[in-house]
Amino acid sequence: MTQHRIPSSLLTDVPPLEVRTVTLAINVGDLAERTLHPLCDAMYQRVLARSQAFVAACGTVAADYGIPILQRRVYVTPLERIAEGFGPEDLVNIARTLDGAAANAHLDLIGGYFVRAAQAMSSTSRQMIAALPAILAQTDRVQTAVEAASRPAGVNLDVVELLGHKVKEAAAATADRSGIGAAYLGVLANVPPDGPPVAGSCPSDGWGELTVHVSVSAMGPIQQAVKQRLQDDPRASLATLSGDIKTAAFQATRIAEVIGRAIARQLGADFGRVDLSLAPTIRSGQTITELLQLLGVSKFGSPGTAAALLLVLSSVKAGGAFASADIASDVSILLPVLRDSGLVSATEAGSLAVEHLARLSAVGAQGLDLIPVPGDTTPATLSAVMADQLASAVVNGRMTVVRLVPVPGKSAGERVSFGRGLGDGVVLPLPSSDDAALIHRSGRIPPLG
């Protein structure tokens, strides 16, 4: 029987096909060594062996499908329990062990140094937080995170106050590299149990030994679809554009799932969640600012920005949810300023300031992400900015990230340049809080009823 093998769908446009991130979650919770060196040794061996197999699988699957994977990350189960009983110096060694394994396996990022402290701090979480500046100064690929607030717990101001200092110390410890250490410390709220793996946190409890999560790369396909539509019909309605975004998100989600499952199959791992969050990629032009320009908001941050973001987010969520049964519950728009050349241009042009970014979390932006701020910002001001953002998160219940980078020796308006996956940026002014009395009051802001 002869078959016609060319489906008519190929005669229409094929969207750009790629996967933004593949993340392998490795369980290390069973490493029971209570002395440092054997523990580090066992962890190194396990993480390295699994990461190497993972990177190799990513390579084969990407080559086989002809679909690029832009980033490879590994997350180990949160170190909090393993870290019990170890002092800050030991913790630095554990983090360096992870960093070494990640470097050896050519990973882009390794996470798992994650502290949950929305309610209160245990002695271990105190030690882990105390070790942060040294870890951030001595590692290249370790993304650390502290959950300092959640909808049921409220905002733990004790942690927030402490983190203001740690961010500052991390920046100071990496002053020779523009304070890049602070970029690898995420202050989080509402970390969902089912992912997505983001800014150092990863689904862990209730998951298996080895799990592959994927992040969708939808920015390119969405831009192409919207561009194409507006070429054909410059007066296209919002319903039409939303439909186009949905279709593009559907396709991008399907690609991510096909690739993620193929990698999981090769590794004998479980397939985890598909992260629909819309983020910039390393490809030039794949930025939210260009998409908003197409939709008719010429300057990111100017009036109309929030409305356009809502259109994008709701369409992406609908398209992605239809494509896969395994999408992560939290879907956001990531606005990591230092990774997004479009956002940097908007800050340079003056249309985008920290206040705008803070407000956009109400329509699904994921907090204040990778923002360079003046080097002389006080720890109390940093804490106050974090507290405000976490407070919004307690009210809206959404996953939130705050990553502020006080750039040593730089003041507002000055250019700063990072390596290591971050781009160039302009230091943004931060309204200072002269009176830090609130931050210094110890305790927790209770949740909203």
Added chain:
Amino acid sequence: MAKKQYVMTVMAANRVGILAAMATALDELGGGFVDLSLAIMRDYFTIIMAVEFPADRHPDVIVDHLRAVGRPFGLEVMLKDPALEPPGEATAAGEDARDYLLRVQGQDRPGVLRRVSLRMAQEGIDIVDLYGARDDATGRFETCLALRVPVGVAVSRLQADLDQLFRNDGVEVAVVRNDVLKAISDPHPLTVSAGRGR
């Protein structure tokens, strides 16, 4: 009675009734269509088909009868017996190959298909279906090739090589795996096997 299969092509300027005449002729010979594919190309009727006849029917009789019946249409008939062809080089099949689609589009220029198909041949890739069209008004063309790619061929490298090959020609090339194309164009859920690596 034993049957024998042939491959037959018929061409003629397109007119109403060609297929009817052919079907009648086949019927009269005790034969029938097994498998067929028809295209009208620049107002020219072309058909390629697998046909079967009683084993004792001589090929010359078949061709002569079809020509006679189709005289008003000027049918050009060609009949081949696949069993008489020398065995060719085996192509990858089954588990050893995967299905991909290759789309080439852009401004028409000589040699595009030659360079593409040469590259496929180098990799041992079998081209199992082909479609192509050019818009005479704009000079833009589009070609789709269905490929059977042996396992082990790095498709990402193939794609990169083809991109490189046509970089300055305004020709775009996209290689897509069939299951990916199905996944992005079919609203039905992905079929996912149970167990590890689901």
